Amino acid sequence: MARESTKDDHLDTESLVGVAVSGECMRALKELEQLVLGGVKHGHFKCTVVCEMTNGRKRRLVIEAGKSHQYLIPPEEVENVDV
Numbered sequence: 001m002a003r004e005s006t007k008d009d010h011l012d013t014e015s016l017v018g019v020a021v022s023g024e025c026m027r028a029l030k031e032l033e034q035l036v037l038g039g040v041k042h043g044h045f046k047c048t049v050v051c052e053m054t055n056g057r058k059r060r061l062v063i064e065a066g067k068s069h070q071y072l073i074p075p076e077e078v079e080n081v082d083v
Contacts, residue, residue: 025078028061028071035065 021029032049039045047065054060057075062068 021077021081023077024061024071024073028063028069028073031069031071032063035063039065 032047035045035047039047045065047063049061049063051059051061054072059073059075059078061071061073063071
């Protein structure tokens with residue numbers, strides 16, 4: 001179900017799905033939000049998001065939309081995320 005947006009909507013310590021996130025995960029979500037909003041404003045865009053496990057149970061999240069943005073998310077940032 002789509003939620004109604006307001007002019008002041010932005011990500012803070014909760015993602016759009018209501019899950020508390022912080023650190024690298026929050027930076028990745030903010031970047032993704034900016035890319036999507038910029039693409040919608042422009043009228044068209046293409047974006048891919050890939051996540052893979054690395055050594056030490058970290059997650060490498062790569063967002064590609066013209067440029068490549070990479071985030072290395074430590075396991076403690078996602079251990080308590082209940083989606």
